[in-house]
Structure formats: C-alpha cells, structure tokens
Amino acid sequence: MAEEGVSSQIQVQASLSYKEESRFVGAQTHLGAHMSCWLLGPSGVRIPLQDGRAVILGRGPHTGVADKKCSRHQVKVVACYADQDAVITQLGPNPSFLDCEQLGRGQSGKLTHGGTLYLVNQSHPFKLHYSLSSNGTASNTAQKGLKAANKTKRGRNGKEKEAQSSPNPKRSIKDFFAASPMKSSKRQLSPERGPEMKRQKRDEESSDTSMKEDEEERLAEEKLKQLQELAEKSLTERSKSAQLSSSSSSSLKGCLKSSWQQIGNLLLYTAAGVKGSDKIAGFDIDGCIITTRSGKVFPTAPDDWKIVYPEIQPRLASLLKKGYKVVFFTNQMGIAKGKLRPEVFKSKVEDILTTLQLPVQVFVATGPGIYRKPVMGMWNHLCEKANDGLTVDKKQSFYVGDAAGRPENWAPGKKKKDFSCSDRLFALNLGLQFHTPEEYFLGWKSAPYSLPNFDPRKTDSTARLYDPPSASLTSSKTEVIVAVGYPASGKSTFFHTHIIPKGYVYVNRDTLGSWQSCVSATERALKEGRSVAVDNTNPDPESRKRYVDVAKAAGVPCRCFHFSASLEQAKHNNRFREMAPSDSKHAKVNDMVFHSYKKHFVAPALSEGFSEILQVHFVPDFKDTQSEILFRQFSEG
Incomplete structure (x- = not known):
C-alpha cells in the first residue's frame, strides 16, 4: 500500500506542467496529505496513525499486549505528518521508552521515523513508519515507486515522440525526474545478418535500458531532493512571515497553535x-x-x-x-x-x-x-x-x-x-x-427548578448585630462568655473585634488543642481575676457545662453568646474564606464538621446555668468592594 501511494504521488507530479512547479513545491509543505503513517508491532500488528489525531494505546486486543504492567491507557500517540514524527505522552504508571529514552507519567517525547516505542519497561516494541524518510529524501519505498513510474513512462514512447515533434512542446515537471530519453536504434536488420545480429541488438538494448534506468533513478533522486529542500525553505520563510505578522493579526486570524x-x-x-x-x-x-x-x-x-x-x-x-x-x-x-x-x-x-x-x-x-x-x-x-x-x-x-x-x-x-x-x-x-x-x-420548554435557600445577595451588612439590643456585650466584672455556633459562623471575628480588646482572655480549642486545655486555661484566667471568652462550637449541654461549672466554682457569672448563622450561611462563609486572600488565616472546615455540629446541636437554655443568652447575628463587614462582590456570589450549587 505504501509503495502504491508513493508511485501514485510521483505519477501525479509527472502530470503537472512546468509552470505549475512552484505550486508543487508549496504542496510539498503539506506532504502529510499524501502520506501514510503507522506503528508496526512485533507480531505484525499494524496501528494506523492519522495526522494530528490522538490514539490511546495500551494493554488489550488492539495491540496484542497482555502484560499486566502495561496500563490499558499506557500512552497517547499523536502523529505529525509535517515533521514526520509522533509525540508520545505516557499515561500509565510504569515507564515507557522511546528508543533508549525513558518516559515518566505525564511526560512527553518525540519519536522519529524508524524509531521504536516500547510500551512498558523496554518491552513490546512498536516501530514508527512513514512513507517518506524524516530527512526528506526518497525512501526505498519511494524509489520502487520511481521505478514503476519510469517503466510506465517508457511504455508511452509513442506519445513522447508526438510531444517532441510539436513545434513548441509543453514542458512537463517530468523533466525534473529524468534526462532526455535516449533514442533506441532504428536500423533495420537485413535478412543475411540473421540470429546473431538479433542477439547482439537485444544485448545492446538491454545494456542501454539498464544504463538508462540507473541514470533516471539517480537524476530522479537528485531532483526530488531539490524539491524537498525548496519546500522546506518555503515553509521556513512562511513560518517567519507568520511570526512577524502574528502580533498585529492574532485577533483577526485567531490562535495559530493549540x-x-x-x-x-x-x-x-x-x-x-x-x-x-x-x-x-x-x-x-x-x-x-x-x-x-x-x-x-x-x-x-x-x-x-x-x-x-x-x-x-x-x-x-x-x-x-x-x-x-x-x-x-x-x-x-x-x-x-x-x-x-x-x-x-x-x-x-x-x-x-x-x-x-x-x-x-x-x-x-x-x-x-x-x-x-x-x-x-x-x-x-x-x-x-x-x-x-x-x-x-x-x-x-x-x-x-x-x-x-x-x-x-x-x-x-x-x-x-x-x-x-x-x-x-x-x-x-x-x-x-x-x-x-x-x-x-x-427546543424543549423551560423546566421547573429551585434555587438554594441561602441567597448571599440578600445578606444585610447594616442589620442589628445582636439581640436583645438592650444587652451589653462586655462587663466590668469578671465573667465567662461561652460561644455556641457553627464553624465559620463569625465567632472568632466577633470576639476579636468586640470582646478581646476589652481585656478578655481568649480561649480556643484550635490553638490549645483539646477541651481539657481550654478548661484549664479558663480556670487560670479566673484565678487571676480576668474575664474569659470561650470560642468553641459547644453544640450540646455537656460541652457547655464544663465552663458553667468552672464559673460557678470561681463565683462568677457565665453568659452564652449563641451565633445564629444557619448551616448554609456558615458553609458559604467557609467557601468565602477559601477565596478571599484577606481571610487566609482561617483554616478550611470540612463538611463533616458542619454536619457533626448539626447532629449534636441542642439550643442553649438559661436552665443550664447561664445568667444571660444573647443571639449574635452574622453581619458582614467588607474591607473593600472586591471582597463584597466575591462574598455576594453564589459559591455552591
């Protein structure tokens, strides 16, 4: 098939006029349209490769490879007809080889004409074949095609004579592939010369034909090489021209390369x-x-x-x-x-x-x-x-x-x-x-749909911060404040903005590591006569009782600040922290933590020993316009 393709190509070239030579040279920059490319396996498996089309190869019947070390999606192969090579990208976990070069997962390399791809661990070789060699000269296959074309040409001597006898013969690109045909002897044999002269004539004709074929093949190779060099030069010049004009025309012509x-x-x-x-x-x-x-x-x-x-x-x-x-x-x-x-x-x-x-x-x-x-x-x-x-x-x-x-x-x-x-x-x-x-x-009609319950666009940055409004956020007397609320409900920001600056000791499990350490820190602060703000989620009466008991033992009141943000609001705040650089100090909270809080939550009550319960609302305070725009986007579907 490859020989037929090359022979066909040469015959097409031979049919072009001399005036079309420049067009043929330009066409050589797109020889991929006339090429065939394939990978040939050890057992004769032939895998065709189309120009620019990705092919995934690995273990399976397509390649005949049963090696378990070879992934079913071991490599991606993309043939480039213009360069007469292929880009190999390894997808599987075990290494592939391009000749002696090892690839790792995600790495790519080029395989040239005649090179060998080893699918895995230098095993299962597949050799890359093009109809033309990578240096632009005719391959053995192409030479066979040339011979076939020359024989066809010799069979049309009558037509050639007609062309030569015309007053202004049309020059053909065929002239690039062969010298002027050598004229055969036209002498008539006289009867008396007999069989000996006939044999002599056959020997002379055979010698002439052999010399003619050798000379035509040599000239054909030289001319084809010249055409390839001209084509490569033309391609290089066009590439340089494209690069010079790309800056001014990219928006008009579009992206030149993927x-x-x-x-x-x-x-x-x-x-x-x-x-x-x-x-x-x-x-x-x-x-x-x-x-x-x-x-x-x-x-x-x-x-x-x-x-x-x-x-x-x-x-x-x-x-x-x-x-x-x-x-x-x-x-x-x-x-x-x-x-x-x-x-x-x-x-x-x-x-x-x-x-x-x-x-x-x-x-x-x-x-x-x-x-x-x-x-x-x-x-x-x-x-x-x-x-x-x-x-x-x-x-x-x-x-x-x-x-x-x-x-x-x-x-x-x-x-x-x-x-x-x-x-x-x-x-x-x-x-x-x-x-x-x-x-x-x-063209279907619109279907019904529903949006999430929480709409960040409706969050009011001017709402009241807490209820009842008559309550005081801090006290001049020693006390314990226990927070209750979802992660990312605004507890830390609230405490550091309104409470800690008033001299309260900040107790937080994220920094101290355990609830036992938090209780001990609370006891130490109270002994020093300092008020304490406990910034933990404290979803149930058991977790809150630890601090109520410490406060009672110290003879000071214990208040509860219940942060009222919903689960959806808290999750939105958590995602906003991920996106806003100014909130990078907050660690991302896993969804499991949110749902654990919801599972264990029991609303706080005065009967637990609290002297007062405040409802603290989430009211965002934006540092800049960009932060507000980001916050008011839906962040979860």
Missing part, C-alpha cells in the same frame, strides 16, 4: 483558530456537550464518552459563523482529589474538540476556590486575560449547562433530579441568560 496553560487551580486550553469576540457562547461539558457511552453516571475510562446530541456540532458551528466565541467551562474536582490525572483529562478535551472539528476555548477548574463554578473566576480570567483584549457584551452572551436545579421527574420519562444548581447559579452570578441543553439544542 496550547495548554496552568494558572493555579485553572487549566486553560485554547485550540488553534480561536478568536476573541464581544459575544461569548458558554457551555458546560459533562451532561451538556458529552455524556458517557457506557450509560454510567461517571465515565469508566478516558474514552467513555460521546457527543450528547447530533444537533450540537452544527449548532456550535453556526454560532462561530455568527461571530460568537464558543467557550467550555467545567469543574473537575477529581483532579485535585487525585482521582483524575490532568494529562488524561487534557487528552480527553483534545479528542472532544477533534471530534467536533471546531475552534473552542476550554476552562477547567481543577480544585476549590475562585475558579470553581458557580464562582466567577473562570469567566473573569476569560474577560481580563484570554479574549484578545476585547470587552465582552453580557447582553449578547449566554451560558448553557445541565446542573440547573431541576427536581425529580422534571420532564416525561422519569428524568432524574439535577445533581446541583451550579450551572444556573454560574449564569446568575455573571448576569447571563441561561439555558439547559434540552432547551438550547432541542
């Missing part, structure tokens, strides 16, 4: 051809653009995906024609948790866009923080740093996602409840028009 970027917990992929625009068409990926091929909720393998609806590709293509920039936004917490390797997901993104055959920009939030939907970090990065300096018009932009807060059976066919509302809240935070995939791609 690339990945890592910015903290953000992965950003910009495909070749992506252009900035004032109109953004945003889409979630999982459940919106793709779904699992297996039918499972979560993918069982990197290639367990398919495009959700056939309407998706043409609809996205139509948006691009209308001047929209198509952008995907996706949360992938599995990367931060170590359940999903970044290089595997990167490969998946590239394969999705290869299938769609569209220039798309992809934002991936790999962990918690400002980039995770529904928080606006990915969108802000797009507008500020990844849109070629163009200002986005939100009125013309929109967002589509499947996490829309829809209830069980939101549509006929026993539709499941949406796992969250993060996509709808993302659009709500941004002020964008929102659609579900069914509404946007299929």
